[in-house]
Amino acid sequence: MVGRKQFDVDEAVERAMTVFWQQGYAETSLDALCAATGLGRSSLYGTFGSKDELFRRALDRYGARYGDRFEAALAAHPDDPADAVEAFLGVTVERITEPTVPTGCLIAQSAIEVDTLSGASAARVRELLDRQRSRVRAALGEPRGVPDRVLDDVAAFVVAANQSLAVMSRVGSPEPELRAIVALTAGAVASSLG
Amino acid sequence: MVGRKQFDVDEAVERAMTVFWQQGYAETSLDALCAATGLGRSSLYGTFGSKDELFRRALDRYGARYGDRFEAALAAHPDDPADAVEAFLGVTVERITEPTVPTGCLIAQSAIEVDTLSGASAARVRELLDRQRSRVRAALGEPRGVPDRVLDDVAAFVVAANQSLAVMSRVGSPEPELRAIVALTAGAVASSLG
DNA sequence: GCCATCTTGAACCGATCAGTACATGATAAT
């Protein structure tokens, strides 16, 4: 265990994540990753293996960070699915308005370019979206008189709305408009389960 | 007017459009465009000037083709905004399930990568989305008792839902799921204006 | 001190990128 790494691996992943998030996988060059992390190609390659593997690390980091926030938002409203959904989507709006990170969403970005990603990375993107969906589905519970099929559809609808926020934020939709989308989505959930 | 073009310019734009649509601007190489159109670089450059200008031609073609279909769908339900919205989004679902064209949506794809596009192309993408929004807004009319602000928000919501279909279709959402998203969106419109 | 092990920067690899130069060939006006 000699010759220790001269940098913090997590921080490097964090910075790489931000670049992928901003530019997408294809448009992010190794040079850009080196510049963002302050590392040389050797360090990057020696630590992560390839651009593709680093990308997956970035996806995982993204999924973990915002997955936790989604979880917390849903859990804060255990008895009101509409409120839970509003909080869930609110996490995304708050992330988008956060000035220290890009607009859009790494998952939406990657979903759009999924055909040009490696098989492993494409699978990871689908996994992350599935996880979102399962989380929402679980938060909806099993209200009486509502068929399972409807609950599954509502969960898909909420995940879709979440992705739509990413697209709209990219072209400059202002926060109030994003909030309106959230409110209308939550309203649709309420009337579907009510 | 000698030395006439040996190819149909519209068909070339059509084919280029499909490639951009499938892969995005960044991931589409000139070689790919040459292969798809069957043209040499000289013909492409002589006719369109640059990859960027060709991309804008493709955007315009896309906007015109599906803009017309959106218009027709909305116009078919002049007295029922929810039905109009369902038909509007139905156009997108039908396009997505059409086997001869890619999944996703050229506008959503371009919106996501708007930061890496040229200024002119980015502006065109915003224009196309604005046009979508105006169309939906016009179709909602001026129902009594509904504030303008709500109508604007509903229009933004519908455009966002339209983009969400593109993202979800990319990761393989089956048609029934897309239809469910459409139905829930239309339902939200109905209850917002009702 | 000396060695084995690991990290790192820099130089390098072939491939591919968007874009261009130019010779060839086809056309239609004269």
Add this chain to the structure above:
DNA sequence: ATTATCATGTACTGATCGGTTCAAGATGGC
């Protein structure tokens, strides 16, 4: 038939792509 004009295929440009090689240095065990 000659000529001016345009379209096209081929071959090229310098830049950049993702990835690799390797020597130089840093470290801890001995």
